[in-house]
Amino acid sequence: MSQTAHSNAHNNARNNAQDNAAQGAPGAATASATTSATASATASATAIVADDEDLPRAELVRMLAAAWPGLRIAAECEHGPAAVEAIDALGPDIAFLDIRMPGLSGLDVARAASGRCHVVFTTAYDSHAIEAFEAGAVDYLLKPVSPARLAQAVQRLQERLAQRQPAAEIDTLVERLAARMRGSEPVTPRLRWISASVGDTIKMFSIDEVLFFQSDEKYTRVVTASDEAHVRKPLKELAAGLDPDAFWQVHRSVVVRADRIGRATRDDLGRITLHLKGHAETLAVSQAYAWRFKPM
Numbered sequence: 001m002s003q004t005a006h007s008n009a010h011n012n013a014r015n016n017a018q019d020n021a022a023q024g025a026p027g028a029a030t031a032s033a034t035t036s037a038t039a040s041a042t043a044s045a046t047a048i049v050a051d052d053e054d055l056p057r058a059e060l061v062r063m064l065a066a067a068w069p070g071l072r073i074a075a076e077c078e079h080g081p082a083a084v085e086a087i088d089a090l091g092p093d094i095a096f097l098d099i100r101m102p103g104l105s106g107l108d109v110a111r112a113a114s115g116r117c118h119v120v121f122t123t124a125y126d127s128h129a130i131e132a133f134e135a136g137a138v139d140y141l142l143k144p145v146s147p148a149r150l151a152q153a154v155q156r157l158q159e160r161l162a163q164r165q166p167a168a169e170i171d172t173l174v175e176r177l178a179a180r181m182r183g184s185e186p187v188t189p190r191l192r193w194i195s196a197s198v199g200d201t202i203k204m205f206s207i208d209e210v211l212f213f214q215s216d217e218k219y220t221r222v223v224t225a226s227d228e229a230h231v232r233k234p235l236k237e238l239a240a241g242l243d244p245d246a247f248w249q250v251h252r253s254v255v256v257r258a259d260r261i262g263r264a265t266r267d268d269l270g271r272i273t274l275h276l277k278g279h280a281e282t283l284a285v286s287q288a289y290a291w292r293f294k295p296m
Contacts, residue, residue: 045161047094048075050083050109051122052101060096060122060145067147068154080104081252081288084112088287092117094157096141099123099177102236104249104288107174112291115169118160120153191241194222196229203229211260211279213238215253225278250274251286264293 047064051057061073071094075086080101087095087109095117097106110119124143139153194205205224214221219230220238231238239247239255248258262277264285272285272293285293 043070044072045070045094045157046072046074046090046092047096048077048083048086048090048092049073049096050077050080050086050101050106051096051098052079053098054078056098056122056143060141063145063147063150064096064154067150068158071154080106080109081286083109084288087113087117093161094118094120096120096122099125107178108289108291110170110174112288113167114171114174114291115167118157118167119170120157189241190243191238194229194231196222196231198229203227205229207242210257211276212254212256212283213247214283223279223281248289248292250289250292251284252288254283256283 045068049057049061049064051060057076057078061076064071064073074090074092075082077083077086081104083095083097083106084104086092095109095113097109097113097119099106099121100123101109106121106123110121113119121140122143122145123140139156141149141153191207194207194210196203196205205222205227209224211223211225213235214223215235216230219232220235222229222231235253235255239249242255246258247255249255256274256276260276260279262275265273265275267273270290272290274283274285276283
């Protein structure tokens, strides 16, 4: 081959390579576009982390920072009501929720978050976690969380955000999980009677008479249709002995008998007030428990 022909062939090959680099192969362009879309969708992603235990919560936040540097943790919540308030106020893309939290569990928070943000359950109970995952929850993390399992969950979340998949409606799943957990928990003896000291008298109330319990500084107020009294036992301890299907927590300081709720009204600011059957006193519902009164 002459020097001129060799030079022309070299120039043509170089020009073709430059053209290919400039235009990009179709496969490369698609991959680049997908990567760009994923990066764009996840660069501004926000999340909350809710766990009543400080160390697991802090460890998950630390691991998320390593697995997903672009994820912004908008709030770290120590209990369920704070998580609901954070979801309402901040509108995160993702909520990492410990299933078992006192007062308002991760399942209760998930009810409030259903359809509003992607939910990832964290749990130390494998059977519950598998049920959640197989039933269609975004994902679950089994404690202690492993980096590999977290990376897998992060990838799934990033794909859902990149594809702009709406957050799943998980009310049915939550009900199934709640029933499953109730079946696996040790049975707590139910309260049948409330005894309250009033001066030198002991008043006895059947649990079926009680309309609601209300925290009142160092005491708990017990209210029936025709009487009331105060007991020294905290509301949290009393609530543990109540049937959760019969008595609903509607505020951090109020547990009400569900079948005595006549109606719930909502004002212009979205605040819910309960009106009881045969009793003039009304009860406020906090935002953390407003999910109980969603229209069917």
